[in-house]
Amino acid sequence: MSGVLAALFGRLPIGWLQLTHSRTRFAAALAGVSFATILVFMQLGILGALNQSTIAPYDHFRADIMISSEDANTLTDGGNVARTRLFQALGVPGVAEGAPILIGDLVLQMPDGSSSSLQTFGLNVTDARFVSPETASQMDLLRQENHALIDTATRGIPAEAFDGLLAGSPFPFEIQGTTLTAVGTLQVGGGFTADGTLFVSEQTFLRTSPNRAAGAPSHILLNVDEGADPAIVVERLRATLPMDAVKVQTLKDAAAADLAYQTTERPTGIIFGFGVVIGIIVGIVIVYQVLSTDVADHLKEYATFKAMGYGQTFFLGIVLEEALVLAIFGFIPGLLVSLGLYAGMSSLTGLPVAMTPDRIAMVFVGTVAACALSGAIATRRLAAANPADLF
Amino acid sequence: MSGGPPIVVRGLNHFFGHGEARKQAIWDVNLEIARGKLTILMGPSGSGKTTVLTLMGCLRDVQEGSVRLLGAELNGASEADLVQLRRRLGFIFQAHNLHDSLTATQNVLMGLQVHGKGDPVKQAKAASHILDLVGLGDRADYLPGNLSGGQKQRVAVARALVSNPEIIFADEPTAALDKQSGQTVVQMLKQLGQDRNTTTVMVTHDNRILELADRIITLEEGRIAKDVIQEKPLQIVQSQSVS
Ligand SMILES: Nc1ncnc2c1ncn2[C@@H]1O[C@H](COP(=O)(O)OP(=O)(O)O)[C@@H](O)[C@H]1O
Ligand SMILES: [Mg+2]
Numbered sequence: 001m002s003g004v005l006a007a008l009f010g011r012l013p014i015g016w017l018q019l020t021h022s023r024t025r026f027a028a029a030l031a032g033v034s035f036a037t038i039l040v041f042m043q044l045g046i047l048g049a050l051n052q053s054t055i056a057p058y059d060h061f062r063a064d065i066m067i068s069s070e071d072a073n074t075l076t077d078g079g080n081v082a083r084t085r086l087f088q089a090l091g092v093p094g095v096a097e098g099a100p101i102l103i104g105d106l107v108l109q110m111p112d113g114s115s116s117s118l119q120t121f122g123l124n125v126t127d128a129r130f131v132s133p134e135t136a137s138q139m140d141l142l143r144q145e146n147h148a149l150i151d152t153a154t155r156g157i158p159a160e161a162f163d164g165l166l167a168g169s170p171f172p173f174e175i176q177g178t179t180l181t182a183v184g185t186l187q188v189g190g191g192f193t194a195d196g197t198l199f200v201s202e203q204t205f206l207r208t209s210p211n212r213a214a215g216a217p218s219h220i221l222l223n224v225d226e227g228a229d230p231a232i233v234v235e236r237l238r239a240t241l242p243m244d245a246v247k248v249q250t251l252k253d254a255a256a257a258d259l260a261y262q263t264t265e266r267p268t269g270i271i272f273g274f275g276v277v278i279g280i281i282v283g284i285v286i287v288y289q290v291l292s293t294d295v296a297d298h299l300k301e302y303a304t305f306k307a308m309g310y311g312q313t314f315f316l317g318i319v320l321e322e323a324l325v326l327a328i329f330g331f332i333p334g335l336l337v338s339l340g341l342y343a344g345m346s347s348l349t350g351l352p353v354a355m356t357p358d359r360i361a362m363v364f365v366g367t368v369a370a371c372a373l374s375g376a377i378a379t380r381r382l383a384a385a386n387p388a389d390l391f
Numbered sequence: 392m393s394g395g396p397p398i399v400v401r402g403l404n405h406f407f408g409h410g411e412a413r414k415q416a417i418w419d420v421n422l423e424i425a426r427g428k429l430t431i432l433m434g435p436s437g438s439g440k441t442t443v444l445t446l447m448g449c450l451r452d453v454q455e456g457s458v459r460l461l462g463a464e465l466n467g468a469s470e471a472d473l474v475q476l477r478r479r480l481g482f483i484f485q486a487h488n489l490h491d492s493l494t495a496t497q498n499v500l501m502g503l504q505v506h507g508k509g510d511p512v513k514q515a516k517a518a519s520h521i522l523d524l525v526g527l528g529d530r531a532d533y534l535p536g537n538l539s540g541g542q543k544q545r546v547a548v549a550r551a552l553v554s555n556p557e558i559i560f561a562d563e564p565t566a567a568l569d570k571q572s573g574q575t576v577v578q579m580l581k582q583l584g585q586d587r588n589t590t591t592v593m594v595t596h597d598n599r600i601l602e603l604a605d606r607i608i609t610l611e612e613g614r615i616a617k618d619v620i621q622e623k624p625l626q627i628v629q630s631q632s633v634s
Contacts (some may be wrong), residue, residue, distance in 0.1 A: 011504050011508070012493065012497050012500060012501065012504065014490070014492075014493070017492040017493060017497075018490075018492045020492075021491065021492030298490075300486075300488055301488065301489075301490045301491075303488075304482075304484070304488040304490075305490075305501065305505075306477075307448070307450050307477060307482050308477060308478070308482065308501065308502060308505050308550075309474055309475070309476075309477035309478030309479075309480075309505045310474075310505055311470075311471075311474045312470075386445075386450060386451045386452060387445075387450040387451075388441075388445035388450040388451040389451070391484060391486065391488065
């Protein structure tokens with residue numbers, strides 16, 4: 001290692017030699033950097049889970065445009081939309097087809113008394129074009145009254161409970177006094193508001209939710225004509241529909257707006273966002289502490305180098321070398337531990353806590369930058385001082 | 392390089408501290424140090440020897456008066472100029488100040504690499520040669536932690552001398568050493584200086600070194616109290632081994 005670095009720098013790899021000189025101190029420094037990365041990864045993991053579980057329900061649908069109640073910030077809050085909006089929309093040039101969806105939270109009762117809340121979607125089962133292929137292929141199964149597609153990753157229900165269903169035998173369960181039969185499955189998992197997902201027909205949905213009406217679905221999905229620009233069609237719809245009652249967005253924009261609302265306006269999102277900021281600050285403080293301590297401990301030696309005629313770029317070089325070594329060798333164990341913690345968290349909570357390549361790259365770059373910056377700051381004292389005052 | 396004296400000090404004053412605590416440590420020091428000679432600075436503890444030495448050696452900013460080092464004025468010199476000047480000097484401190492994660496050879500190499508990347512093979516040869524000269528050829532790959540005090544100080548001497556500096560400054564280089572190793576280190580310095588016509592300025596309390604000096608300057612309370620030129624200093628003859 002030291003030979004490779006020497007060839008690379010054209011000088012002795014002092015940073016590397018200095019860091020590895022005392023194994024225990026090196027280990028402690030690496031542990032510090034690892035801890036900082038773990039902290040940031042955990043906070044990002046939780047925020048990511050919120051984002052993921054916010055976006056996930058939108059992925060069940062295949063549509064260009066969504067009409068929602070004017071006060072609906074998410075899929076589940078706000079009022080309903082009058083079904084007549086669907087017919088009005090179909091009259092707008094560029095709109096090819098539309099379908100209502102009903103969304104509600106239903107509580108599934110297990111025979112042992114436990115319960116799980118399911119985000120339930122009521123669909124027009126004669127039209128499979130508005131749902132993801134996974135659901136579309138099972139759509140016909142829902143035509144029969146009280147049939148359902150159930151989420152096998154539902155939090156609170158042991159995975160083994162679905163073994164029979166996956167093998168082909170129907171799975172009866174009780175929901176608010178009505179017995180439904182799961183005849184197909186999907187795999188979504190829990191989020192911050194519900195434990196799982198359920199798909200039923202519109203009729204079945206209305207039967208389990210007596211306070212909902214066929215004339216007032218939760219949202220209306222639209223597809224545009226082949227070749228039409230959804231953004232332009234959205235503008236036309238906005239001009240046609242009463243904007244004090246409904247809002248019209250592309251499905252993509254609706255998902256993005258939901259995400260923004262969850263992370264910047266809802267307390268959970270704000271708290272998780274703070275967690276990330278605090279994690280990053282604490283991480284930077286740890287990394288700075290590690291590097292500035294190392295510089296302080298070697299001030300005499302550095303002063304000697306300065307007396308010999310080494311300039312500030314040399315010290316910056318050493319410290320950046322150290323920063324890079326610490327960042328790389330501290331990041332790797334930090335990442336591995338974080339992957340383990342992610343797996344543990346998602347199996348404990350059922351939340352989609354998962355690592356993404358983007359996040360790995362982002363935290364790595366952040367770690368290197370924090371280390372480099374801390375190192376550069378730590379050498380400033382050296383730059384200002386007379387060598388004679390440092391011995 | 393002109394033929395003038397390598398160090399010329401005129402009207403040098405120096406102060407430590409600020410405000411109420413400001414205290415003058417050096418009072419109107421005037422000096423010319425001759426090329427190729429061993430000059431010794433003596434005086435009681437606190438008399439200003441280290442201060443004068445570090446002022447002449449670019450290790451402390453000159454506040455008042457003038458220090459001309461190798462033809463360059465240090466008062467008001469830029470950091471970049473100071474860095475360049477320091478590369479032409481060799482410093483040996485009371486504490487060896489070796490980098491404890493570098494081997495003896497690597498510490499010595501630091502004295503060479505300050506001049507640029509250079510040829511690694513040549514550098515390795517030079518380092519090994521100078522370590523042989525200070526009698527540590529067999530300890531070249533030792534870390535300072537595994538060397539005795541005298542050996543460490545000899546590595547520090549090797550580090551200071553390896554790049555053939557024009558002036559060597561040494562601040563009580565033997566203070567931390569026993570009699571025997573102290574003697575070895577000083578004789579080595581004297582001999583290497585003699586061989587290379589290096590100018591050496593050394594602070595020491597050690598009486599046994601005085602007889603080697605060309606000139607002995609005594610400081611008292613920040614002023615030059617005595618300045619003696621020895622016409623016939625003891626020469627180290629080649630047969631005397633330095634190891
Ligand atoms: N960094 C400093 N800050 C304040 N006073 C100092 C400092 N260095 C030296 N002095 C003072 O300057 C005077 C000369 O010190 P010094 O040059 O170290 O003497 P010597 O090397 O002869 O023992 C002493 O009175 C000392 O206390
Ligand atoms: Mg002193």
